[in-house]
Amino acid sequence: MSAADRFEASYLIETPLDPRKVAEVMAGEQSCGTFTRVAGETDALRERARAVVSHVAVLETADEPSLPNAWLDRKGVTGPWRRARVTISFPVDNVGANLATLASIVAGNLYDLGEVTGLRLDTITLPWSFRRRFALPAQGIAGTRRLAGVASGPLVGSIIKPNVGLSASETAELVAKLCAAGLDFIKDDEICANPVHAPLAERVPAVMAAVRRHQDRTGKAVMIAFNITDETDAMRRHADLVAREGGSCVMASLNWCGFSAIETLRRSTDLALHGHRNGYGAISRHPLLGISFQAYQTLWRLAGVDHMHVHGVQGKFAQEDEEVVSSARDCVTPLTDGADDRVMPAFSSGQWAGTAQPTFDAIGHADLLFMAGGGILAHPGGPAAGVASIRQAWEAVAGGVPVAEAAQRHPELKQALDFFGAAAG
Missing domain, CATH: 3.30.70.150 (RuBisCO large subunit, N-terminal domain)
Known part of the structure; x- marks a missing residue:
């Protein structure tokens, strides 16, 4: 054989x-x-x-x-x-x-x-x-960049907060503010899928109306990852709704939906599929039990996801930076030599302008989603300044300029270093 x-x-x-x-x-x-x-x-x-x-x-x-x-x-x-x-x-x-x-x-x-x-x-x-017997990513890195209109550099994103409790109209108002702040990508939190106070049937049209208004004003189509985690048939219906409203991305909690549901969803839509790994710690944190990320992401990539969460460098979760970096490298490594089946690593958890340098130093590229919650929304200059500070940091590190030096020319970056750096210290 x-x-x-x-x-x-x-x-x-x-x-x-x-x-x-x-x-x-x-x-x-x-x-x-x-x-x-x-x-x-x-x-x-x-x-x-x-x-x-x-x-x-x-x-x-x-x-x-x-x-x-x-x-x-x-x-x-x-x-x-x-x-x-x-x-x-x-x-x-x-x-x-x-x-x-x-x-x-x-x-x-x-x-x-x-x-x-x-x-x-x-x-x-x-x-x-x-x-080749299994699904390839429908969008992957190249398709995600095309849909989000970001040709180079990281996609800068954030997460809707509060996690739950906002109505559909309140969520749309927040999304409009985040779009105006200059984000490329906005996602639902993993614990907010189809709640009674903001069902997807109401939330998706309301949010996408805000996104379309922003696109009409600026030409920018912000990618929204709607959390459609549910049973299989419901997820397909939710994805159809997102597509009808002009959306480009849906999100699912992989571990709780299961392989079969994600495979069925992949076959039924060409929307970018944002794979959230919440619960992965239960099968990975003990060093002599469970599944390492290379094997884990291999299985989910065979299901056809386009993005995979890897947590973040110097983040708020338990993983060592080495594990985060290794996971990101796994995502951008083809599973075989036969096709480009790379997926976009999604960095999150405790990210802000100051973590751009160690992230770039560790992985050496910017094919990633860089998501910040507090690092954007809690910036002392407001969300737009938070987004600007992250872009300024990434432009600096990609150009070989120390972040502290770049901060002397960019007030938003300097504010971030002074504010979040003091908190981190």
Whole structure:
């Protein structure tokens, strides 16, 4: 079987047993059945369907297990607990064009194996012959830039605040102010989708009327990411409404909608699909449990999203900057060599003009959404000054000019550094 007929997944595992034997258990569990022969498991079947352990690299040991394990306790098995990186190769024909099954195969029951006290899906690597069976982003980076009218530099965005409570007309009034402030992108908060006080049936027309008025005055079509998180049929109806009103983007909470709903939504609309990852911390924060971002974003990119949240450098959440940067790089790395399936990383959480420099230093490009809530709305000069300060900071760092130096020529940037910098310090 050629490399084009197989895909690979890599894992970090912890076990008191021989990691090589545990790797074989993993391969058997996620393909033919188990590490040893069973009735009906012929040589021909194994050749066609068996997952194969490609590599095992034994790492350090630990004195305590990372996770409890009743199976090992019943057997009286104790440490030391060995850690290892394991790579397993799977036949693509075990999956077909089936994203939910792909996720079941690379993860699934592996988290419950009795042999492990820790297991984390780290990476997924696909051949083009397999990747092409799934959706490509309808817009991706290039389409998002075209729809938002931003040829270069970051798309500067913000989030509607208060998160919930505003009526449809109040939301539209706020959007009008944010458009006038000079934003490229405005999104709903993840907790505001279709509330009684501002249902999408009222909110979308009201907001888009404000956006069209702004476009008539300025020629600028601001991209609005309406949160249409819902059950599948409702999301399709919501997306149709956004399209009828001239919108260009919808947002969904990926983890709570699920692969099938996002795939169905992707097939039903060519609007930019803003993938919000809220809840990802539940499957990622423990270093020996869950899914690393490379594997996570691979699965969601196969569903056809156009944007992926990565949090922000020096942000308010728990992730280290290194993880944020690595996640952003994953988004702009093609999954295979066959097509441009890059998606736009969405930076948010505690972002302001002062985080432009470390963000650019870390990733070296500006193909991103740079979203600031307080960094814009709480700027002492007002929202327009907040937007200006962020644009000034990004222009400076892209041109190799220190932000502090640029601030001497730009009062909005200087105000931001003085105000938010003091708070950060």
